[in-house]
Structures are given as structure tokens and as C-alpha cells.
Amino acid sequence: MALGLNHHTTQWYPVYTHPRAEKKAYEALEKKGIVTYLPLRKTLKQWSDRKKWIEEPFIKSYLFVNIKPTEQAEVLMTKGIARFIYFSGKIASMPDRQIEDLKLVLASAVDIEITEEALQPGERVRIKAGPLKDLEGEVVAYRSEKQLALRFENIGCSIIIHVGASLIQRI
Incomplete structure (x- = not known):
């Protein structure tokens, strides 16, 4: 447990x-009064007879709960929840800043994708202009393009954002 937490x-x-x-699972947790965040994105789906915009989970099979450690059992007893994510043998937690960054990314109109590839840590950068101004992440080479990768280390995936190199600065 981090310093200052109880x-x-x-x-x-x-x-x-x-x-x-x-x-x-999101709806069941909300009914229990648990603060929950399910990142969604709009996607155009094609069926044989029509196309339709739908909201689907941005990170498949993941959602985020804001709870006290004593409420973990209540979350696990919720229909649809499989387990907590573990990192280094402990239940993984995330700083508020990472959740806010994820919300910012999904609210902006940038071209994003998600990968479960284990991206190698690179140079820390900050976006200096545009809708994602002040967002911090790591530069990675991906499909031969320079892109900003927001690394959410405790959930086992990285979010790749296509951002021009002229919009980032070293930190």
C-alpha cells in the first residue's frame, strides 16, 4: 500500500x-453505489443489411472501480466481474491522473488505437499543443512511425496516439 493510504x-x-x-458489470456496480468507469468509444459496425454507430468498450474486458480496499470483496461478488488485475503479486491500483488522462484521450478527436504489445519504455514526452496539451507519455516506434504511447503499466496494455513529432517536447 502506498504511503498515506488507509x-x-x-x-x-x-x-x-x-x-x-x-x-x-458496469451497471451492476453502479447499482451498488460503487464509482465505476467504463471507457467506451464509438465504432461504425457493418452488418449485411446496414451500418450502425455503437459504443463499445475501449479496452475489452476491463473497467475501473474507485473503492476503498475494504470494498474489494463486494466488487468480486458482482455479476460479470471475473477478477482484479494483479501486478507484481498485488492487486494493481492506478493513480487518479491515469484515469483522468484516459478520459481526456477518449474525449478528444485524435486517432487512437490500443495494443496489448509490451511496448519498451522510451523517452518521456509531453504534448505541447492541441486537444491533448500537457498529456504525458513515452515515445515508441510502432509500425515505423513516431507516436506518443500513454503507458498504463498496471493494466497490461498501452494506448497508442498518433501525434506529430512537432507537437511533443522532451520532459
């Missing part, structure tokens, strides 16, 4: 849901 302090935790159960 059993009365809430913290963000990534949780793994059963396949395609993200929205139902």
Missing part, C-alpha cells in the same frame, strides 16, 4: 470482466 481512502483499481460483460 482503509478509508478510495483508489482506482482495474478489474477484469467476463467476455462481453463490461456494460452489465
